Amino acid sequence: MILYDYILSPSCYKVRLLASLLDAPLELRAVDFHPGREHKGPELLALNPAGSIPILVDDDLVLRESAAMLTYVAARHGPDWLAVDDPIAVTQQQQWLAFSHRLTSALGGARLVEMLHFEGDLAALQANGIAALRELELALFARRLTGGVFLVGDTPSVSDIACFPYVALAPDGSVSLDSYPSIRIWMRAIRALPGFIEMPGIHRLHELAPDPFAEAST
Amino acid sequence: MAAESDARWVPVAISADIMDGTVIPARLPTGRIAVWRSVSGHIYANGDRCPHRGMRLSHGFVRGETLSCIYHGWRFGTDGACQKIPAHPAVAPPKTINCGALPVVEGNGVVWVATQRPSNEPSHIAGFEALRSLVITATPDAITHAFEGKTIVGATKVQLVGHDALLLMNILGPDEVFVIVLIETDLSVSDRLAVSAAVEGLRRAAETTEDAA
Amino acid sequence: MTAQAMRDAWYPVGLLSQLSFEGKDSLLLGQKITICGAETGAPRVESDGRNLPVVERFGHLWTTLGAPNKDLFTIPEADHPDRTRVDVGVVRVKCSPLRAVENFLDVAHFPFVHTDILGAESHPEVSEYKVEIRDDVDEVWATKVEFFQPQAAKSAGGGITTEYMYRVPAPTCSILYKTCPPRPDEWDVIALFVQPLTEDLCDVWPWMALFDDESAMTDLIHFQQLIFLQDRSILENQIPKRLPLDPAMETPTRADLTSIAYRRWLKRHNYTFGAQLVAE
Numbered sequence: 279m280i281l282y283d284y285i286l287s288p289s290c291y292k293v294r295l296l297a298s299l300l301d302a303p304l305e306l307r308a309v310d311f312h313p314g315r316e317h318k319g320p321e322l323l324a325l326n327p328a329g330s331i332p333i334l335v336d337d338d339l340v341l342r343e344s345a346a347m348l349t350y351v352a353a354r355h356g357p358d359w360l361a362v363d364d365p366i367a368v369t370q371q372q373q374w375l376a377f378s379h380r381l382t383s384a385l386g387g388a389r390l391v392e393m394l395h396f397e398g399d400l401a402a403l404q405a406n407g408i409a410a411l412r413e414l415e416l417a418l419f420a421r422r423l424t425g426g427v428f429l430v431g432d433t434p435s436v437s438d439i440a441c442f443p444y445v446a447l448a449p450d451g452s453v454s455l456d457s458y459p460s461i462r463i464w465m466r467a468i469r470a471l472p473g474f475i476e477m478p479g480i481h482r483l484h485e486l487a488p489d490p491f492a493e494a495s496t
Numbered sequence: 497m498a499a500e501s502d503a504r505w506v507p508v509a510i511s512a513d514i515m516d517g518t519v520i521p522a523r524l525p526t527g528r529i530a531v532w533r534s535v536s537g538h539i540y541a542n543g544d545r546c547p548h549r550g551m552r553l554s555h556g557f558v559r560g561e562t563l564s565c566i567y568h569g570w571r572f573g574t575d576g577a578c579q580k581i582p583a584h585p586a587v588a589p590p591k592t593i594n595c596g597a598l599p600v601v602e603g604n605g606v607v608w609v610a611t612q613r614p615s616n617e618p619s620h621i622a623g624f625e626a627l628r629s630l631v632i633t634a635t636p637d638a639i640t641h642a643f644e645g646k647t648i649v650g651a652t653k654v655q656l657v658g659h660d661a662l663l664l665m666n667i668l669g670p671d672e673v674f675v676i677v678l679i680e681t682d683l684s685v686s687d688r689l690a691v692s693a694a695v696e697g698l699r700r701a702a703e704t705t706e707d708a709a
Numbered sequence: 710m711t712a713q714a715m716r717d718a719w720y721p722v723g724l725l726s727q728l729s730f731e732g733k734d735s736l737l738l739g740q741k742i743t744i745c746g747a748e749t750g751a752p753r754v755e756s757d758g759r760n761l762p763v764v765e766r767f768g769h770l771w772t773t774l775g776a777p778n779k780d781l782f783t784i785p786e787a788d789h790p791d792r793t794r795v796d797v798g799v800v801r802v803k804c805s806p807l808r809a810v811e812n813f814l815d816v817a818h819f820p821f822v823h824t825d826i827l828g829a830e831s832h833p834e835v836s837e838y839k840v841e842i843r844d845d846v847d848e849v850w851a852t853k854v855e856f857f858q859p860q861a862a863k864s865a866g867g868g869i870t871t872e873y874m875y876r877v878p879a880p881t882c883s884i885l886y887k888t889c890p891p892r893p894d895e896w897d898v899i900a901l902f903v904q905p906l907t908e909d910l911c912d913v914w915p916w917m918a919l920f921d922d923e924s925a926m927t928d929l930i931h932f933q934q935l936i937f938l939q940d941r942s943i944l945e946n947q948i949p950k951r952l953p954l955d956p957a958m959e960t961p962t963r964a965d966l967t968s969i970a971y972r973r974w975l976k977r978h979n980y981t982f983g984a985q986l987v988a989e
Contacts, residue, residue: 313798478938
């Protein structure tokens with residue numbers, strides 16, 4: 279699998295993250311999104327007329343939507359991350375993958391405006407982002423009431439990976455995460471997964487690494 | 497200098513929202529704080545600012561009974577004193593380096609912090625426990641009105657889908673209030689969900705009233 | 710009114726390769742400016758009805774609101790023809806322009822912010838280094854800075870002890886010179902040119918001049934963007950927003966000698982846009 283990738287793109291990170299969590303081999307091709315706008319150049323437009331990244335290529339298959347990429351990577355390397363046998367869970371995954379696009383537009387849009395000089399109605403993007411975060415908080419709170427921490431079922435799924443990056447980077451667009459305790463707990467559960475990798479702005483959990491100053495145990 | 501009236505407990509978080517070995521940001525009327533639970537489960541609070549270069553400690557990480565700043569890894573103990581400066585690992589940090597430990601207690605499932613330790617613990621409210629916290633972008637009066645609440649000492653009594661509930665309010669700004677919802681301890685999961693959904697609706701009402709005003 | 714000393718300095722306002730012919734609005738020290746590329750002739754920067762002085766250097770367009778008493782600094786090493794010059798691309802940061810520069814001068818954060826790349830928790834010690842304010846050129850310099858790095862540059866094969874030099878030639882610009890893995894007698898040059906928009910908002914224009922024949926340009930850009938974006942999440946969360954110049958407000962250690970010198974130099978010159986002088 280080849281991922282046309284930008285190190286600072288949360289959507290590209292979704293695919294990189296899932297591939298790492300599933301130990302799936304992924305070849306990265308760096309795209310000069312900023313400042314070069316290479317994704318709008320002729321070579322990449324030929325591959326993806328939408329002019330966006332990520333793009334995932336596997337032999338003859340070309341995928342242009344990150345939700346589809348997550349589904350594909352899970353289907354090939356970690357089917358537990360898709361709910362294939364339970365029709366209700368399958369539907370819930372669909373709902374969360376669709377919801378994740380609202381996070382991309384709103385929180386991702388605000389981030390591009392505030393960070394990389396993109397045009398956009400910042401106040402509207404932030405308001406939509408806050409509305410989406412509140413819905414996510416309510417859903418995760420409801421999951422916690424029945425002992426769950428992930429969005430669908432008892433284990434992490436593509437739904438979690440689809441939603442995580444733009445939520446974690448909400449502060450880049452001046453949307454604070456301070457008032458969402460259930461979201462915070464969920465983000466931490468994802469960051470604690472074996473094979474978790476960072477992206478700039480989303481730190482690893484240092485406490486999971488051995489303490490270099492640990493006293494010898496008595 | 498803090499006045500005697502500043503010696504009061506402020507509800508800043510729900511205990512169940514702070515897992516062992518984690519730190520969260522919270523607010524007092526006097527400013528931002530970091531509230532953290534050590535690996536052994538004890539709760540602590542201090543100013544949300546590392547004395548080194550002002551980085552928010554709520555972005556840091558907990559190891560054992562210490563809180564470390566994510567910028568340069570300065571490590572603070574439960575008394576707020578700096579125990580380790582990684583850039584100078586062999587040197588004991590001067591005792592004056594301190595991130596400002598604050599009095600903190602837990603009760604009714606709520607984390608209470610004060611700037612000066614009050615003479616009494618926060619009153620225990622028999623039969624109630626914390627359900628959820630949320631921030632409402634409205635004035636306390638607009639919230640009380642939307643929730644049809646009755647103000648009693650230290651809380652607002654409300655009815656949510658037929659259940660008695662209490663709102664604890666921590667005023668963050670002219671129209672920003674941190675609210676903790678307390679519900680009766682024996683509520684079922686489905687009742688808790690119903691209360692939570694009702695709270696969302698009433699929040700919307702409180703915030704819409706604000707816009708209309 | 711912004712201290713005149715700060716108005717009289719040069720600031721980056723655009724990438725020469727990407728100037729807009731229609732004009733792009735921005736801010737400089739709180740004042741509105743418009744930057745225009747030109748099909749023929751020189752680019753222009755307008756503010757308040759007048760054309761500001763401009764200089765084209767290091768792939769960027771530079772301007773000033775005042776009357777500088779010296780030319781924009783040079784980086785002679787960067788002119789070597791075998792070097793790859795990299796326009797990294799602008800990133801906006803909600804922080805004081807002075808905080809952005811100061812973070813760039815610091816190595817003690819490498820193990821925590823750039824973990825497994827520029828530093829490791831197992832090697833956090835910052836050994837003694839030399840700092841001076843060179844009065845002849847009026848610049849802050851730090852030399853003999855050493856740090857163990859798991860992946861010092863795109864061109865590095867494995868972990869190495871990197872040597873650094875830091876240079877502050879202007880209030881919101883900093884240049885670092887670091888061990889160049891393919892050519893141990895030379896320095897790789899990495900610069901941060903910061904455009905102060907307001908006292909708590911800046912546009913950061915990183916730029917590099919490296920010896921690296923192997924890596925693709927995009928990979929070089931991404932490596933530096935990765936490092937800078939890791940710093941950005943720190944910069945946007947420092948309190949107070951404005952850089953405290955009162956020594957009582959923050960607690961430096963011996964690892965912070967460069968930042969101490971930088972703050973002293975800023976105060977001496979009245980470069981205070983983005984700074985606070987007393988505890989508030």
